[in-house]
Amino acid sequence: MTILENESLKFECETGNYHTFCPISCVSWLYQKIEDSFFLVIGTKTCGYFLQNALGVMIFAEPRYAMAELEEADISAQLNDYKELKRLCLQIKQDRNPSVIVWIGTCTTEIIKMDLEGMAPRIEAEIGIPIVVARANGLDYAFTQGEDTVLAAMANRCPEKSSVNSLLKENSANPVIENNSLSNTNSDSEGFSSINKNSLATKKPSKPSLVLFGSLPSTVVSVLTLELNKQGIQVDGWLPSQRYTDLPALGEDVYVCGVNPFLSRTAMTLMRRKKCKLITAPFPIGPDGTRAWVEKICKVFDIVPKGLEEREAKIWQSLEEYLPLVRGKSVFFMGDNLLEISLARFLTRCGMIVYECGVPYLDKRYQAAEIQLLEKTCLEMNVPMPRIVEKPDNYYQVQRIRELQPDLVITGMALSNPLEARGISTKWSVEFTFAQIHGFSNSKDVLELVTRPLRRNMIQQFTHKTLVKSDV
């Protein structure tokens, strides 16, 4: 197979027969993030068994989530689902007294058309606890997109930021379009470090506020917040916050920026429903991504970034012990968590060659800046553009892996061991979801993950026997 060598990225779409986690898995990290929440997954034994098996030992730590397990009588509507849900929510209130109950709708509630959105406000009024409804089901979404549905639902619960005055409103009408991802007028090719005086920068009466969205561990939140503080930018809030009761205020003069590539619904909700202005930037993964992210935010706020270039260079220097391991090596993303484009871009900058970048779903508007940066990185590093495969087919991918023999395959746990048994080095993709990979200082962690199989191979080389079957 020849590797594509055209000037821009090529996008393909396959059958969607690929392995990924069900989006309800987002409860596992969200219940830990939002300390006063309780997640109720309304589904069947299949959902419960998935959570129990995928989340391993976390289940034993008295988690703040549970299944509302649907039984035959629920499916055939012999039981009144309104009464049933109210009963369970009262029980949760009594046992845990959370500040919010998040209902996670599943495939089954979709199919039997359970009106969760309709019931939630009524039960909410009756039991006095906010109920947020997110439909994180496998019919529509993959893995990390679950978080997207929850945050989109939560965005609607953010308090309204009162508009300052009418004059400001008039002025802000333009920037809405200016920074809107749909218009895509902010060309990144003009270079980040040059000073851009565009229209929105000229007359800003008061400092607009900035809210970042995406669930990250609190240490990473501080790291990214500090990074922006260094440039004189105040972060006015995060969606989600550590506690539900601390959700940030949103409104017309609030700028929002995503930290993860899978949050397109949330971005859409923030723009359309809460009238926020979206900053479309590459995501702060890897030193190149973090710098581009900070620069883009600075640009919107009309700030000349200070010391970023040196900071990036210094981080690259600190990565020097890993880079020789990855330079010139090839990598194949099978695709299952939507972080693939950002990781491919970072690894390309590290000197790797990305053969294929599978991705469950690609929002070309929300990820526009990231896609552009990937293209730019490929050109600058003088490597062929990866082929980007949306909704991949794992069977065909394995055939391609067989032909290409990449040095590293980043894939889910269902395929890792069989590939290893055929002499292909793999890295579990889920680890990238749970590890801390954002910001300058965590770039090392990404490479730690990526190089682990490569380092293992180097150590095992000293034995003379190959330990695996040779046929792929």
Added chain:
Amino acid sequence: MKLAYWMYAGPAHIGTLRVASSFKNVHAIMHAPLGDDYFNVMRSMLERERDFTPVTTSIVDRHVLARGSQEKVVENITRKDKEDQPDLILLTPTCTSSILQEDLQNFVNRAALEAKSDVLLADVNHYRVNELQAADRTLEQIVRFYIEKAKKQNILSTTKTAKPSANILGMFTLGFHNQHDCRELKNLLNDLGIEVNAVIPEGGSVLDLKNLTRAWFNIVPYREVGLMSAVYLEKEYQMPYVDITPMGIVQTEAFIRQISKVLNSLDKENNYQFDSYIDQQTRFVSQAAWFARSIDCQNLTGKKAVVFGDATHSVAMTKILVREMGIRVACAGTYCQHDADWFREQVWGFCDEVLITDDHTQVGDMIARVEPSAIFGTQMERHVGKRLDIPCGVISAPVHIQNFPLGYRPFLGYEGTNQIADLVYNSFTLGMEDHLLEIFGGHDSKEVITKSLSTDSELNWTSDAIAELNKIPGFVRGKIKRNTEKYARQNNINNISVEVMYAAKESAGA
């Protein structure tokens, strides 16, 4: 609706997939939404499987909701037929897809016309049976299908093998120590001069199922899976079966005697006697009988244990602890609610109480109440034990990766008795250590933790009471603390002083 945090047995389709993927060259296609294929993760991670798990999904998405699966399922079946050329493709519905009430049988019929492989629809009700019941049902379905097919084609082998032979039914993937048990059973049968005609489903080929009837009899080592197939074969082909689990010395002996009975009834000319073999094995190969007599085991006498697991292992373990080791089983339980009657009958007289539930909090509360010296249960009980500071030996699924050991660890047969003896002995605090701890007041200076699952500590311990408590040996300290707090609560005392501690001790009569 039911509020649930954890479950012992998985959903039905997991059982079906476990059976299907245990056979060689059988492919299962799930009719399921994206993300329901985590079975592949479990198999690839827990069993450390080297091959791609032969399970794919025919994805149910929005289009399927709107227009039905139409050609999709049929296409997926015929595509897999061409790609992998399996002997059998098993279409597996899931809880989600079964609500759609699509005519999957129709898809199967249509695909069967085109495909070279056989195509079957797994026949399980997702809202009525669990993983284990579904596995049993699916195994029977596949066996029945191939035997009836062979009968129609007149290729069913009805002549029995020359030498005595047996089929082992119910060994399969993700089963608790099944691989090791299988090897041990084969050794045992070999010692008895009995050939193994077939082991299904693990490693078997569906094309060989027509030879099942060549065996003289069937062996069903586990209660949960294989019994339906054995009953079917007995009814249709008059094949007797042995369903005693050879776990523990007494049960293994009963198992062998049952085999000799079956053989003698089938073959009047020879007399099958295994007495000397049993004697030899019991006294010299298995160390468990001698271990039970040895002075170490004396220290276990009358110690309290709790047993919980699937029906097979829980029953066998209860009997071993009581009959073979002199341990008192305060409570024996199972999550196999569908088999509750059999369970009660089996453990009758062996334990103080019986618990039949699939609610892990009930099991946890029971353990907290009984306060045994050791627990024998599943991974869930192991975690309860950790919290309560009670040792636990894992004897049954559901399991973690550490229950798929690389070394040889059977639970069945004579080597199994050795493994179990080790497990039991290592779970209790070692005898002499136990004794010395009592004399010298313990060697740990850890913080005291309460032995109650619901830790509400509105009670206040005075400093001298805490000092007194710390003098108490570590392994009983939790119990003393709990009893004192219980006493204080009953008498509405908020401050626990040394006086209260001794008052509590007196009232407990200890």
